[in-house]
Amino acid sequence: MGAGHTHALYRDGRSPLHRLPPQVKLVAALSFVLLVVATPRTQLWAFGVYLVLVLAVAAVGRVPLRTLRTGLLLETPFVLFAVLLPFLSRGAQVEVLGVSVSETGLLAAFNVLAKATLGTLTSMVLASTTSIRDLLKGLERLRVPRSLLAIAGFMVRYLDVVVGEMQRMRVARAARGYDPRSLLQARAVAASAGALFVRSYERGERVYLAMVSRGWTGAMPDLGTPAATAADWARGVVLPVAGAAVCTAAWVAAR
Amino acid sequence: MSAAERVLEVEGLAFAYPDGHQALFGVDLRLHRGERVALLGPNGAGKTTLALHLNGILSGGAGQVRVAGLPVEKRTLKEVRRRVGLVFQDPDDQLFMPTVAEDVAFGPANLGVRGHDLEHRVHEALRRVGMEAHADRPPSHLSYGQRRRVAVATVLAMEPEVLVLDEPSSNLDPASRRELAEVLLSLDLTLLMVTHDLPYALELCPRALVLDGGVVVADGPTRDLLCDDALLRAHRLELPFGFDPVRAGR
């Protein structure tokens, strides 16, 4: 089957990072990103240290640099926004390569870029060492309501099916001489969007029947994810603790 | 015949969908323990509607369904759904969990099976359909035939007494179709198989029913029914070109 979304970022492996329970990785990644965001923008060195930390963790997880680089494409919209900032902001001007730009704007741009990059890299490391399946299990351990997780799980499961249905409808339109460039034919697209909705809705109804006939009464069964051990947590806190040290130092230096 | 031997009894079952369309007009049928029965009939005959009554997913019309003597009603639903396993036509409707093993575990987990017992049931069900090597894969990465077999396993894991299959051979290539037949023949269960595939019915089921216009119009040995040209023609049933039910399988 097509997209293989379950493994788009995930890379199978046996690194220590792969083996760490998902809930530990989730908590570690989230707290690290929060610390990065909370770091004062003027302390440029702190972001350099963060970068080293993330890359070190990526190395432990044997995440190839190529994967990280691909992930950074996700960041493109932020980059465009950041590039504009120095030109749009007011205040003290500085010369960069002979062009006069706003100093605060430059700092703001760096701030957006550095934080977005670190955030993206952290998520990339998490995503390439944890399958979606494990992420959901980790969230379950972290007490996210099971019905929400079931919805997320269904989304993952049926994405391929719905995308496949969408593609078949597109082919069916094209096969009957549909030309997407003509505005007059926009109606056909609207109609197939409606049809896609109805089909997905009917699919939902059939899936519901299948669930009911296997004894479902409204509660998703427990997935039985094992709890993380103290040793797991001890390994998991290394990154956030290092991050917290950097963040504190940055705040002290900024005063 | 004792009541215990009658695993499935349907009496005077009539049903109209909420939009007013009447699909069943008084269906009667009886299945004995261990029987394998084919349910034949043209498109729109009401076969799927009937199947959905057998474990109480649809109800509310006239008549009654009894499973191992137990009337299908709100009070008995849980027990009935454990005893009657329904395999839907489209495996994508049946397989909704992120991995094969979790999907197979869904039914027994709903019945309260946990831990080691649950693992054992999942493994056993997957082994019976020859899919144990794929336990941890997402269903969307399997071939259609493999998904169909996993769909059968999801129901087997509930250890049902009656297996109801809605068009199990549709969309399968000849090899997958044969593999599924081998799986179904290896099961020691009462089987009701809805199908348009008449040679398949003959191969798997000694007895067949013909449903048309919401009533059972014929009931007998599959070979006899398939040899009755007038019956087949009257109910829009057609044998594949060149297929001779008299000689097939003999």
Ligand SMILES: Nc1ncnc2c1ncn2[C@@H]1O[C@H](COP(=O)(O)OP(=O)(O)OP(=O)(O)O)[C@@H](O)[C@H]1O
């Ligand atoms: N949800 C529904 N609402 C209203 N009418 C329905 C619904 N589902 C089926 N019907 C109607 O009930 C009748 C019987 O449908 P059913 O799906 O049971 O037929 P079937 O024998 O399974 O046909 P097929 O061989 O095409 O699967 C048909 O006329 C159909 O149009």
Ligand SMILES: [Mg+2]
């Ligand atoms: Mg049907």
